[in-house]
Amino acid sequence: xxxxxxxxxxxxxxxxxxxxxxxxxxxxxxxxxxxxxxxxxxxxxxxxxxxxxxxxxxxxxxxxxxxxxxxxxxxxxxxxxxxxxxxxxxxxxxxxxxxxxxxxxxxxxxxxxxxxxxxxxxxxxxxxxxxxxxxxxxxxxxxxxxxxxxxxxxx
Amino acid sequence: xxxxxxxxxxxxxxxxxxxxxxxxxxxxxxxxxxxxxxxxxxxxxxxxxxxxxxxxxxxxxxxxxxxxxxxxxxxxxxxxxxx
Numbered sequence: 001x002x003x004x005x006x007x008x009x010x011x012x013x014x015x016x017x018x019x020x021x022x023x024x025x026x027x028x029x030x031x032x033x034x035x036x037x038x039x040x041x042x043x044x045x046x047x048x049x050x051x052x053x054x055x056x057x058x059x060x061x062x063x064x065x066x067x068x069x070x071x072x073x074x075x076x077x078x079x080x081x082x083x084x085x086x087x088x089x090x091x092x093x094x095x096x097x098x099x100x101x102x103x104x105x106x107x108x109x110x111x112x113x114x115x116x117x118x119x120x121x122x123x124x125x126x127x128x129x130x131x132x133x134x135x136x137x138x139x140x141x142x143x144x145x146x147x148x149x150x151x152x153x154x155x
Numbered sequence: 156x157x158x159x160x161x162x163x164x165x166x167x168x169x170x171x172x173x174x175x176x177x178x179x180x181x182x183x184x185x186x187x188x189x190x191x192x193x194x195x196x197x198x199x200x201x202x203x204x205x206x207x208x209x210x211x212x213x214x215x216x217x218x219x220x221x222x223x224x225x226x227x228x229x230x231x232x233x234x235x236x237x238x
Binding site: 034048049050051053054055057058079088091111114115116117118119120121123124133134135136137140 | 160161162163166171211214216230232233234235236237238
């Protein structure tokens with residue numbers, strides 16, 4: 001399965017090895033791992049709320065869009081939800097292609113789209129105060145929109 | 156019709172999901188938001204700034220002018236902050 005929505009942690013190296021073992025004319029693998037920051041001790045944990053059934057479907061649609069734009073040999077996306085402590089993994093995107101450019105660009109595209117379209121919401125639990133929902137950032141919208149013309153990165 | 160609420164929309168409405176009979180004259184997502192707001196102060200609070208609320212019908216993103224006809228599951232949530 002190319003897309004997993006799960007509470008459990010993942011092993012990025014094992015996932016990358018599995019992608020390589022899956023065959024195809026792979027000459028490049030790009031791996032992006034998103035990790036929970038502590039913000040210099042400010043954050044006790046993140047709580048990721050999710051709509052898992054839609055996240056599965058929406059990320060699958062984003063993967064199909066990436067496959068239509070770049071010649072990819074394989075794609076793997078894992079997004080966690082639930083309580084995640086600083087230092088823990090949140091998201092994994094692996095893209096494999098014959099040449100590096102497709103894998104680089106598709107990985108960036110997948111993350112940009114996933115941040116603005118996959119149904120997850122972060123709540124911060126602070127070390128010394130009550131929790132707050134994280135506000136969506138305009139910079140993330142802008143990062144996703146630069147792909148919208150159907151072409152590749154223009155920025 | 157099954158309605159799901161997520162993140163601070165869930166917290167403000169005080170429920171994660173519910174099955175409700177929506178009046179037949181409520182035809183679009185935007186009209187549903189307006190009707191939900193009439194159900195009580197918690198809904199008024201959750202949907203005060205209706206323009207920021209995102210919606211999905213049967214797990215696909217839709218705009219507020221999307222029609223409800225044939226919809227099985229409608230979800231309301233804030234802008235997404237995953238990744």
